[in-house]
Amino acid sequence: MKRKLTSLLEKSIQAGMDAGLLPPPVPSHIEVELTKDPSHGDYASNVAMLLAAQARKNPREIAKILSEGIADPEGVLERVEIAGPGFLNFFVRGGAFAVLLETVDRQGDLYGSSDLGRGRRIQVEFVSANPTGPLHIGHARGAVVGDVMANVLTAVGHQVFREYYINDSGNQMNNLGESVLLRYRELLGETVTFPEGCYRGDYIRDLAAELLKRDGDRYLHEKPEEIIPLFTDYAGGAILEGIKEDLRLFGVGFDLYFSERELYRDDGVGKLLRELQEKDFIYREGEALWFRTTAFGDEKDRVVIRQNGDPTYFAADIAYHRNKFLRGFETVIDIWGADHHGYIPRMSAAVQALGYEKDALKVILVQLVNLLRDGKPVAMSTRSGEFVTLREVVDEVGKDAARYNFLMRRSDSHLDFDLELAKRQSIENPVYYVQYAHARICSILRMAAERGVDLPGFSQVDATLLRLPEEIDLIKTIARFPEVVEGAARTLEPHRLTFYLNDLAAIFHSYYNKNKVLSDDGGLTAARLFLVGCVLTVLKNALKMLGVSAPEKM
RNA sequence: GCCCCUGUAGCUCAGACGGAUAGAGCGACGGAUUCCUAAUCCGCAGGCCCCGAGUUCGAAUCUCGGCAGGGGCACCA
Numbered sequence: 211m212k213r214k215l216t217s218l219l220e221k222s223i224q225a226g227m228d229a230g231l232l233p234p235p236v237p238s239h240i241e242v243e244l245t246k247d248p249s250h251g252d253y254a255s256n257v258a259m260l261l262a263a264q265a266r267k268n269p270r271e272i273a274k275i276l277s278e279g280i281a282d283p284e285g286v287l288e289r290v291e292i293a294g295p296g297f298l299n300f301f302v303r304g305g306a307f308a309v310l311l312e313t314v315d316r317q318g319d320l321y322g323s324s325d326l327g328r329g330r331r332i333q334v335e336f337v338s339a340n341p342t343g344p345l346h347i348g349h350a351r352g353a354v355v356g357d358v359m360a361n362v363l364t365a366v367g368h369q370v371f372r373e374y375y376i377n378d379s380g381n382q383m384n385n386l387g388e389s390v391l392l393r394y395r396e397l398l399g400e401t402v403t404f405p406e407g408c409y410r411g412d413y414i415r416d417l418a419a420e421l422l423k424r425d426g427d428r429y430l431h432e433k434p435e436e437i438i439p440l441f442t443d444y445a446g447g448a449i450l451e452g453i454k455e456d457l458r459l460f461g462v463g464f465d466l467y468f469s470e471r472e473l474y475r476d477d478g479v480g481k482l483l484r485e486l487q488e489k490d491f492i493y494r495e496g497e498a499l500w501f502r503t504t505a506f507g508d509e510k511d512r513v514v515i516r517q518n519g520d521p522t523y524f525a526a527d528i529a530y531h532r533n534k535f536l537r538g539f540e541t542v543i544d545i546w547g548a549d550h551h552g553y554i555p556r557m558s559a560a561v562q563a564l565g566y567e568k569d570a571l572k573v574i575l576v577q578l579v580n581l582l583r584d585g586k587p588v589a590m591s592t593r594s595g596e597f598v599t600l601r602e603v604v605d606e607v608g609k610d611a612a613r614y615n616f617l618m619r620r621s622d623s624h625l626d627f628d629l630e631l632a633k634r635q636s637i638e639n640p641v642y643y644v645q646y647a648h649a650r651i652c653s654i655l656r657m658a659a660e661r662g663v664d665l666p667g668f669s670q671v672d673a674t675l676l677r678l679p680e681e682i683d684l685i686k687t688i689a690r691f692p693e694v695v696e697g698a699a700r701t702l703e704p705h706r707l708t709f710y711l712n713d714l715a716a717i718f719h720s721y722y723n724k725n726k727v728l729s730d731d732g733g734l735t736a737a738r739l740f741l742v743g744c745v746l747t748v749l750k751n752a753l754k755m756l757g758v759s760a761p762e763k764m
Numbered sequence: 765g766c767c768c769c770u771g772u773a774g775c776u777c778a779g780a781c782g783g784a785u786a787g788a789g790c791g792a793c794g795g796a797u798u799c800c801u802a803a804u805c806c807g808c809a810g811g812c813c814c815c816g817a818g819u820u821c822g823a824a825u826c827u828c829g830g831c832a833g834g835g836g837c838a839c840c841a
Contacts, residue, residue, distance in 0.1 A: 241781070256783055259821075269821075294784050295821065340841065382841060407840090498839060509767075509837080516839040523841050551768050552836045577769070578835080618789095619777065622769055624834065626776080639803090640789070646803050654800050697780065709778060712788075723796090723805040764803065 211310055211689060214286060215242045215253055215300055222279035223257070231275050232261060242300075244686060248679075251291060251299035252686070258296040269296025307682055308673030310689040314744040315668035322695045322751045327368030333534050334360045334370060336545035337457070340377035341450040342386045343411055345600040347627060348547065350460065352576045353600070354616040354757070356545045357462045358704040359574070361755045366699040371539065372464045375530060378446055379470045380523060385409065386449075387442030391434060393418035394441070398427055411597075417445045456601045461609055461757040473529040479521055482529050483514060491563045501528070506559035528560045535566055543702070548575045548622070574702055576621045582628040598629065607632045610758045614641035617708045617756060640712060644749065645761055647715040651746040652762040654727050658739055661728070665743045666736045675737040680721040684741060687714050691748050695755070704756075711752050718745050 219240050226232040242255045258273035273292040280290060288301040314321045336356025339349050356372070364370045377383070389409040392402045397418055404410060421429075421444055429437050450467075457463070473479050483499065486492045491502050492514065499515035501524070514525040534542050542561075546553070554573050561571045581588045581598060588598060603612050606629065615632065618640065619625050632639075655665055676685065691710070698706040727738040753760045 241783095243780085243783090245784090246787090247784075250784070254784085259783080262821080297784070342841095377841065380841075496839095500839095513839045518839080520839085522839065527841095548769070548835060550836085550841085553841090554768085575769075575835095580834090623777075624770070642803050643789090646801080650801060650804085657800050693780095701780085705778090706780090709788085712778095716788085719804055720806085722800080723802095726800065728800050764801075 211286075211302065211307070211686075212242050212244075212253065212693070215255070216240050218280050218282060218286075219255060219257060219276065219298075221281065222276045223261070225279045225281075226275050232272070244690070245299065250293060250297070251301040252682075253300040253302070255298045255300075256296070258292075258298060262296065272296065273298050304677045304682070305674035307685045307689075308676055310685055311673055311741070311744050312668045314688060314747055315740075318747060319751060321747055322691050322755075323365045323367070324692060324696065325367035326696060326699070327363065327366050329367060329369050330541070331369045331371070331539045332363055332541045332543060333373055333537075333539040334363070334543045334545065335373045335375055335534075337462070338375040338377070339453065340382055341446045341453060342382050342409060343449065343597075344413060345453055345456050346597040347581050347600060347603055348579050350600045350603060350612065351579050351616045351625065352545050352547060353457060353460060353462045354613050355574070355576050355621050355704060358613075358617060358707070358756055359543070359545070359702060361757070362695060362698045362704055362707070365695050365755060368699075371466070373534075374464045374467045376450065376467055376469045377523070378450075379474065379526070380520075383442050383446055384438065386414075386445050387438040387440075388434070389414050390418050390421065390441045390445045391429070391438055394422055395430065397422055398430055413449070414445075417448060420448070456599070456604070459604055459609070460600060461613065468530070470526050470530070473526050473533065479525055479529045482532060483521075483525065486528075486563060489563070501556070501560065501563075503556045503559035503563075506555075506562045508555040508559050512556050524556060524560075527557065528564070531557065531561055531571070532564050535561075535564070535570070541570055541572065543572045543574060545574045545576060548577045551575050572702065574621055577624045579616075580624060580626045582626055583630055588629075603629070610645070611639045611641050613756060613758055614639070614644075614708060617705050620703065620705050640708070641758060642764070643719075644711045644715045644753070645759070646764055647718045648746065648749045648753070648760045649762060649764040650722060651718075651742045651749070654739070654742060655746075658728055658735075663728070663735065663739065666740050668740065671736045671740045672733055673737055673740065675734055676741055678725065680717065680724065681738075681741060683717050684714075684721060684745060687717055688744050688748055691752070707752055707756055711749070711756075714745065714748060714752075718742070 219242065223232065223240075240255065240257050242253050245251055245254045258276055259269040261272050262269035270292055273296045277290040277292060277298060280287070286302060286306045288303045291299040291301070293299050317323075334356055336359075337345070337349055337353050339345055345353070360370045360372050385407050386409055389404070392404060392408065393415045396402050397415075421441070429440070454467070483492055486501070487499075491505070492499055493502065494500075497517040497519075498513050500511045501514050503512050504510060512524055513522055514528070515521055531542065544557070557573070558568060558571060562568055607615075611632065615627065616625070658665070676682070691714075694706055694710040698704055725738070727735065727742055729735050750760045
């Protein structure tokens with residue numbers, strides 16, 4: 211409908227220019243919006259006010275020219291009014307809205323999807339927690355945001371690849387191995403002291419116990435530096451398996467778990483650094499190698515090889531990002547915790563130094579979750595082992611409620627997550643509001659089936675019978691769904707879906723309470739059944755994008 | 765000190781590319797169920813859009829300067 215009105219306006223503008231009433235050019239983007247106030251019609255455009263500037267005429271005068279120039283062969287419009295400072299208000303003929311539902315009927319499960327992305331390849335990297343401990347609630351938010359972002363991008367026609375980068379090399383992994391070794395020795399009766407930086411969680415002791423059970427005490431007298439790699443591999447592997455399982459239970463899947471170690475095979479990182487050194491993006495100062503990230507706006511250059519010869523995390527990440535682009539992704543999206551925001555300029559610099567457009571890398575920052583229990587902050591630290599795991603949240607709160615909650619706010623907004631509150635008030639959780647709308651419609655359809663009435667298709671109903679204000683409202687909202695998906699994809703803001711769903715569910719619930727779908731009037735019953743069937747389709751499609759279930763009964 | 769995010773109703777938050785009288789949920793208060801699921805609905809109340817300038821026909825939205833909260837400023841990841 212929006213598109214139709216936009217095109218009518220465009221033609222009118224063109225006609226006005228041809229007649230010499232308006233100066234060219236035609237604006238590149240004509241805005242037509244849904245109105246908030248019914249007295250402003252159904253849709254409105256501010257285009258006359260925009261044209262007024264270049265025409266140096268009164269906006270209302272321009273609006274008059276435009277409204278008179280509109281040709282409406284299909285009879286979509288009842289009337290066009292000029293209002294306020296120069297708005298064009300479109301009043302759509304009642305029956306014309308019903309046509310919008312034809313698309314829903316035709317597209318079914320695909321309604322809301324489009325091919326705007328034209329199959330362009332996008333990679334989304336998210337979670338990427340290093341396997342030194344189980345995923346905690348902070349990771350959960352990034353996991354959902356990334357997962358749904360990928361779903362949304364897929365829906366608008368991109369070819370999306372989901373990836374988890376495993377930081378399975380370097381200091382932190384070494385600390386992990388050492389931590390397990392220390393617990394292992396402790397289990398064998400030694401008194402050990404844990405140095406700063408070691409992991410203390412219970413899971414470390416569990417891993418040590420498993421290793422002890424499997425291999426006995428034979429590592430007790432080995433030299434630590436020789437035996438730590440074995441401990442690291444064992445622990446890292448086991449933890450990673452746990453992470454994968456937790457994500458699976460949370461409904462989050464990946465196309466690839468990419469190991470950092472891969473990058474070092476055949477001296478891959480070293481070769482890349484030498485290449486960049488030849489291009490003068492890397493230089494030596496003292497014993498260390500530095501990347502000239504200041505050439506692209508970073509505030510200082512960054513070390514890639516330390517004095518001791520070890521590469522930094524950054525060095526591997528440069529190689530990783532080049533690897534992504536070499537695999538043919540046009541756009542690469544990284545989803546990071548907000549505590550990594552200082553890392554953006556250097557990563558962006560690296561991408562540009564590698565010869566890719568700045569825009570080819572998009573970084574989404576997800577603010578950290580402020581975890582509460584009964585209103586009191588819960589201390590979170592992987593090293594001390596004090597944290598609430600993703601697994602616990604899924605078990606306590608449930609997958610659907612947890613996922614939905616993480617999408618209730620913009621990613622860059624702080625999020626309080628109170629475990630007790632989430633549990634206690636779970637029945638009042640917004641996710642149930644939306645799911646309930648879905649279940650209610652299913653219930654109506656079941657009842658209709660019992661009476662021998664099937665869900666009709668568009669061609670079987672007289673959709674012009676749907677003319678109550680609430681019905682028009684529902685139709686408009688249903689018609690908005692594809693735009694919401696597109697908007698979420700364009701701005702990389704998946705939270706728009708939950709807000710839309712709340713809107714749609716609210717309008718439906720209100721309609722449901724006021725009007726009977728099933729009645730003695732066969733024609734009206736069919737039309738209304740068809741309408742709620744369309745609502746059902748949208749709810750189902752949207753919930754699927756969110757990875758939240760759509761129950762038929764509650 | 766520098767950089768990023770946030771600041772909107774009692775609380776938690778939306779607010780599209782600058783548009784008309786700034787919205788929702790929760791909470792408070794008052795109502796609705798012989799009828800497709802009351803996990804619902806209806807009504808009512810609640811505002812210095814952090815402050816101050818600027819840009820313009822028009823600013824919660826854009827610019828500049830402040831204030832407050834959070835985060836970041838590693839040869840950690």
